[in-house]
Amino acid sequence: MLTSLARFAMARPRAVLVAALLLMLICGGFGATAKSHMVGGGYLTDSLESVRANDFIAQNFPGGNPNLIVMVSGDGGVNSPQVRAEAQRITDELSQDSTVSGVQSYWTSLTTRSDLAAALKSKDGQRGLIMATVTGTDTEVQNRAADLSNQLNGDRDGVRVRVGGMAGSFADINHQVEKDLLLAEAIAVPVSAVLLVLVFGSVVAALLPVGVGLFAIAATLGILRGLTTVMDVSIFALNMTSALGLALAIDYSLFIVSRYREELANGSDTRAAILRSVRTAGRTVVFSGLTVALALAALAVFPQPFFKSFAYAGVAVVAAAVGASVLLLPAALMLLGDRVNAWDLRKPVRRLLGRGEPAPKRAEDTFWYRLVTAVMRRALPVAVIAAAALLALGSPFLKAHFGTPDDRVIGAFASSRQVGDALRQDFDADMASSAVVVLPGFHGDAAQIGAYAKSLSQVPGVAAVLSSEGVYMALPSADGAPPTGKRVAAGIPQMTGPNGTYLSVGTKVAPYSAEGKRQLADLRAVSAPGDVLFGGAAALNEDTMNSVISRIPLAAGLIAVITLILLFLFTGSVVLPVKALLLNMLSLTATFGAMIWVFEQGHLSGLLGFTSTGSLDLFMPILMFCLAFGMSMDYEVFLLSRIREEWLASDRGPADNTRSVALGVARTGRIFTAAAGLMAVVLLAVATSEVAPMKLFGIGLALAVVSDATIIRGVLAPALMRLMSTGNWWAPKPLAALHKRIGLEEDSGAAVSEGERTEHQRTDDAEAGTHADDRVMSTTSGR
Structure with a gap:
C-alpha cells in the first residue's frame, strides 16, 4: 500500500500538492469557526445524578439554579445612586432578553427578599450581585454568555461591572483558549523551523516538515469542526489536537526526509530514494502512528464528551499527520530531487570559521554509544539509582487530590475569575457554589420540607437553606450548645410546583476541597422526606470523579493489551513488551509526581503564572497518560526495531x-534527540497559555517526552536489557x-543473512541519521 501511494504521488506530484493546498484551504476555512461550536468543558453526562437534578430545576423552575452572576461595585457602595442606576439598567436588560430567565439582584431583593439581599451583598458593602440563568444547550449558553460578557463588562462613571458564574467562566476560557492557540502556533512553527535547520543544515529540507505540520493544523481544524456537527467537542481539544498534529507531522516528516537524504547520499536516484524511504521509514511511521492512535482511542471508554472528542479527533489527527507524511512528502521530494539539500547554512559558517568538512563518525564513536556502553558496564547500580530517582519524583502522586476545574483555571485578568475570587473572599456564602437538593414528585406536607431544611441548615459550613416552607439558618444557642437550625424568613413559593420541589443550600465551604466533599456527604446523610437528587458544584464534582474513576481500569487495561501486542509484533519477544510497559509506567509516574508538586501543591506557581487550587483536574492526567503512553510507544517501536x-x-x-543495544541506541540517538526536542518545543508553546490545564498539558507532556528520550532510552532501558541478556x-x-x-x-524474511547484513544496516540508517558515509548530516552526528 505504501509503495502504491508513493508511486501515485511521484507520478503526479504537482497535482497531489495542489490538491493538498486546496484541501488545506478548505479545512482551514471550514474549521475557522470550530471554536464557536465547541462546549466549554465537556465534563458532564446526562446520566449523572447532579446533572439530572440541575435539569429538573431548569425544566420546572427556570432561573432556580443561576449560571450567570454579574457583580456591580463602586467606591460609594452598593446603595450609591451611580451603582443603583447601573444595576437597574443591567437588570432591565437581562429581564428583556428572551434567552435569560430568573433574574434577581441585591437591589430588587431589598423590598421583597431581605434574606436574599443580605447574601447578595459583600461584607464590606462595596459589591452587589445580579443572578440569572442563561438558557439553551451548552454551546448556546456559552455563546450567549460571551455576548453578554462583551456587552456588560467594563467601568462606567466609577461603577465596575464584571460578569462571572459558570456560564461566564466558560465564555472567558473559550475566548482565552482561542487566543492562546494563535500564540502557541506563532511560537511553535518558527522555532521548529529554526531547529530543523540546525538538524538538517539545509533550509529546504527543514521547511518540508514545517509544511506538513501546517497542513496537519489546517486538517485538525476541519476535523474538529466536522465533529462538532455530530457530537459535543471540548474547547480544550482546539489547542491540544492542533499541538498533537503539528508535533507528530514534524516528527514523522523528520524521519522520512532524513531517510531520503541518506539514500541520496548513498548514490540512489530520486525515485529509488523516495521508494526506499517510504518502504522503510514510512512503514515505521505508519505503525508508530498506529500506536498513538490506539492509545488515544482508549479514551472512548469514558462517557464524557471531553474524552470522546479527544478519542475521535485524536485518531483522525494522527491519521492526517501520517497520511500527509507518506503522501505529500513523496510528491514534494519528487519535485525537489537533490535540491532538498539546497541552502545548506553550515557551509558558509564553516568557511567563516575556517573549518573544513568534518570527518564522518562511526556509530561506535558517537556520544550515545559511549554513554550506553558505560551504563551497561554498571547495569545493576545504574538501574537501581535511576529507578529510585524516578520513584522519588513520582512520590507526590501518592498524595494527589483530584477535582473538576473552576474559574481559577484562568488568570485574574478575566472577569469571571474576579467575580469568583470576590465570592470566595468577600461574601458570606458563595452563590456560585450553592448546592441544590431536588425532591422530584414530592407532594407531601410543607412541614416535612421545613423539618428537612432545618436539618440541612445544621450541617457544618452551611450558611442558609432556602425552601418553599422557609429560610433556615444555624443560629448559636444561648446556653452554648451546638447551633440550632431556625426559620429566619418566610418560604419561597416559587421553589415548589406540580412536579416536585427543591431546596437551595448556601455554603461557606469551597466545593472542590476535601472539606467540601465531607460537607456533601453530611448533607446526603440527612434523612429526606422522599426521593432526593443532589446538584450543584460539589455534587457535580463528586459524580464526575466517580464516573471517570470507574472507567480507568478498562482504559488502562486496553492500553496495556495494545502495548503488549504491538511490541510483540515488532520484536517477537514477550519479555521486551513487559519491560517497555513497566518503563513507561515508571516514566509517567515520575512525570505526574512532578506535575502534582508543581500544579497541585503550587510550587513555581508564581513563575509559571497560575493559581493552585489544592487539587488537580483529573481529566488532564488521564488524557496526558494516553498521549504520553502513545508517544513513548512511538519511540519504543523505533528503538527496539533497530536494536x-x-x-x-x-x-x-x-x-x-x-x-x-549499544548500536541500536547509537544509531537512533541523533534522530530521537532531534524529534524529542522538536516535540517538546511544540508542547511548551502550548504551555504559554493563560489557562492552567493547558499549562499542565504542555509542561507535563514535554517533561514526559524529554525524560523518555534521555533517562529511559539512554539509561534504564539499556541497563535492563544488559541485565536480561539473551532473555x-x-x-x-x-x-x-x-x-x-x-x-x-x-523487510520481509525471518532473519538477515550475513551476506545481506551490510546492505540491511545501510538501509535502516536514515532513522538514526548516523551512517558513517553520510557527509550531509555528519556535523551533528553523535550530539
Whole structure:
C-alpha cells in the first residue's frame, strides 16, 4: 500500500500538492469557526445524578439554579445612586432578553427578599450581585454568555461591572483558549523551523516538515469542526489536537526526509530514494502512528464528551499527520530531487570559521554509544539509582487530590475569575457554589420540607437553606450548645410546583476541597422526606470523579493489551513488551509526581503564572497518560526495531545482546534527540497559555517526552536489557512461530543473512541519521 501511494504521488506530484493546498484551504476555512461550536468543558453526562437534578430545576423552575452572576461595585457602595442606576439598567436588560430567565439582584431583593439581599451583598458593602440563568444547550449558553460578557463588562462613571458564574467562566476560557492557540502556533512553527535547520543544515529540507505540520493544523481544524456537527467537542481539544498534529507531522516528516537524504547520499536516484524511504521509514511511521492512535482511542471508554472528542479527533489527527507524511512528502521530494539539500547554512559558517568538512563518525564513536556502553558496564547500580530517582519524583502522586476545574483555571485578568475570587473572599456564602437538593414528585406536607431544611441548615459550613416552607439558618444557642437550625424568613413559593420541589443550600465551604466533599456527604446523610437528587458544584464534582474513576481500569487495561501486542509484533519477544510497559509506567509516574508538586501543591506557581487550587483536574492526567503512553510507544517501536535488527544480524550471544543495544541506541540517538526536542518545543508553546490545564498539558507532556528520550532510552532501558541478556528475546515456541508469520518487520524474511547484513544496516540508517558515509548530516552526528 505504501509503495502504491508513493508511486501515485511521484507520478503526479504537482497535482497531489495542489490538491493538498486546496484541501488545506478548505479545512482551514471550514474549521475557522470550530471554536464557536465547541462546549466549554465537556465534563458532564446526562446520566449523572447532579446533572439530572440541575435539569429538573431548569425544566420546572427556570432561573432556580443561576449560571450567570454579574457583580456591580463602586467606591460609594452598593446603595450609591451611580451603582443603583447601573444595576437597574443591567437588570432591565437581562429581564428583556428572551434567552435569560430568573433574574434577581441585591437591589430588587431589598423590598421583597431581605434574606436574599443580605447574601447578595459583600461584607464590606462595596459589591452587589445580579443572578440569572442563561438558557439553551451548552454551546448556546456559552455563546450567549460571551455576548453578554462583551456587552456588560467594563467601568462606567466609577461603577465596575464584571460578569462571572459558570456560564461566564466558560465564555472567558473559550475566548482565552482561542487566543492562546494563535500564540502557541506563532511560537511553535518558527522555532521548529529554526531547529530543523540546525538538524538538517539545509533550509529546504527543514521547511518540508514545517509544511506538513501546517497542513496537519489546517486538517485538525476541519476535523474538529466536522465533529462538532455530530457530537459535543471540548474547547480544550482546539489547542491540544492542533499541538498533537503539528508535533507528530514534524516528527514523522523528520524521519522520512532524513531517510531520503541518506539514500541520496548513498548514490540512489530520486525515485529509488523516495521508494526506499517510504518502504522503510514510512512503514515505521505508519505503525508508530498506529500506536498513538490506539492509545488515544482508549479514551472512548469514558462517557464524557471531553474524552470522546479527544478519542475521535485524536485518531483522525494522527491519521492526517501520517497520511500527509507518506503522501505529500513523496510528491514534494519528487519535485525537489537533490535540491532538498539546497541552502545548506553550515557551509558558509564553516568557511567563516575556517573549518573544513568534518570527518564522518562511526556509530561506535558517537556520544550515545559511549554513554550506553558505560551504563551497561554498571547495569545493576545504574538501574537501581535511576529507578529510585524516578520513584522519588513520582512520590507526590501518592498524595494527589483530584477535582473538576473552576474559574481559577484562568488568570485574574478575566472577569469571571474576579467575580469568583470576590465570592470566595468577600461574601458570606458563595452563590456560585450553592448546592441544590431536588425532591422530584414530592407532594407531601410543607412541614416535612421545613423539618428537612432545618436539618440541612445544621450541617457544618452551611450558611442558609432556602425552601418553599422557609429560610433556615444555624443560629448559636444561648446556653452554648451546638447551633440550632431556625426559620429566619418566610418560604419561597416559587421553589415548589406540580412536579416536585427543591431546596437551595448556601455554603461557606469551597466545593472542590476535601472539606467540601465531607460537607456533601453530611448533607446526603440527612434523612429526606422522599426521593432526593443532589446538584450543584460539589455534587457535580463528586459524580464526575466517580464516573471517570470507574472507567480507568478498562482504559488502562486496553492500553496495556495494545502495548503488549504491538511490541510483540515488532520484536517477537514477550519479555521486551513487559519491560517497555513497566518503563513507561515508571516514566509517567515520575512525570505526574512532578506535575502534582508543581500544579497541585503550587510550587513555581508564581513563575509559571497560575493559581493552585489544592487539587488537580483529573481529566488532564488521564488524557496526558494516553498521549504520553502513545508517544513513548512511538519511540519504543523505533528503538527496539533497530536494536532487534542488530541482534538478528549477530551471532545472538550475551555479548551480541550488549553490542546490539549499544548500536541500536547509537544509531537512533541523533534522530530521537532531534524529534524529542522538536516535540517538546511544540508542547511548551502550548504551555504559554493563560489557562492552567493547558499549562499542565504542555509542561507535563514535554517533561514526559524529554525524560523518555534521555533517562529511559539512554539509561534504564539499556541497563535492563544488559541485565536480561539473551532473555530479552525469549518467546514461547507457538508465539515465536506466530511472529514469524505476522510480525511487523521493515523487510520481509525471518532473519538477515550475513551476506545481506551490510546492505540491511545501510538501509535502516536514515532513522538514526548516523551512517558513517553520510557527509550531509555528519556535523551533528553523535550530539
